[in-house]
Amino acid sequence: MNIGILGFQGAVIEHQRHIEKLGYEVVNVRYPEQLEDLDGIILPGGESTTMGKLLVRTGMMEPLRRKIESGLPVWGTCAGMILLAKELENDPQKHLAVMDICVRRNAYGTQIDSFDIMAEIPAVTKQTVPLVFIRAPYVTRVGENVEILCRIDGHIVAAREGNMLVTSFHPELTDDLAFHRYFTGMCVKS
Numbered sequence: 805m806n807i808g809i810l811g812f813q814g815a816v817i818e819h820q821r822h823i824e825k826l827g828y829e830v831v832n833v834r835y836p837e838q839l840e841d842l843d844g845i846i847l848p849g850g851e852s853t854t855m856g857k858l859l860v861r862t863g864m865m866e867p868l869r870r871k872i873e874s875g876l877p878v879w880g881t882c883a884g885m886i887l888l889a890k891e892l893e894n895d896p897q898k899h900l901a902v903m904d905i906c907v908r909r910n911a912y913g914t915q916i917d918s919f920d921i922m923a924e925i926p927a928v929t930k931q932t933v934p935l936v937f938i939r940a941p942y943v944t945r946v947g948e949n950v951e952i953l954c955r956i957d958g959h960i961v962a963a964r965e966g967n968m969l970v971t972s973f974h975p976e977l978t979d980d981l982a983f984h985r986y987f988t989g990m991c992v993k994s
Contacts (some may be wrong), residue, residue: 805991807843808833812858814850814883818976822984836867844877844991847884849938849974854907855883856899865900872902877967877990879983885941885970893944903968904947911942911972913958925954925962929982935961935973942972967994 811832820830826837828968831838833845859865872878881887887899891906907986910950918938926935946952961972969990975983
């Protein structure tokens with residue numbers, strides 16, 4: 805099974821290490837033709853505006869959107885969540901706009917406001933998992949087909965809509981493989 809990771813910037817290597825620990829092949833995706841043989845793709849944390857511009861510049865925006873709309877499993881972490889959202893709060897900019905969520909960018913503040921906690925997310929694992937938030941967004945509204953997987957202090961920080969998974973936090977920055985296992989499970993089932 806081939807799992808792609810959008811390779812423009814951000815936590816690419818960290819996601820790659822986790823996927824490889826689970827025994828899957830990783831494709832560092834930078835060009836549209838690399839989308840063809842994927843069983844799933846991760847949109848990592850980084851800078852969403854830059855990533856959006858690079859998706860346009862490389863000609864990947866529309867092919868990636870079509871692949872996701874056709875059922876390719878996708879997981880957006882932090883900036884990846886912003887790329888997938890149909891709506892951004894107080895921001896007219898949209899990127900892939902495929903998941904029926906509204907996202908508030910940098911909702912937890914600046915870099916200095918970053919934090920980590922432990923949480924239970926029963927849909928993903930029976931164990932508590934570490935959650936690392938770095939200038940994190942959160943979801944402020946979900947459509948009727950979106951399943952909320954986790955809330956922290958009342959804010960939606962993980963959700964799923966069919967083949968699309970989003971997290972405000974960065975599982976790739978921990979040693980825990982639960983979310984990567986959950987995502988690769990989505991890829992196997994598709």
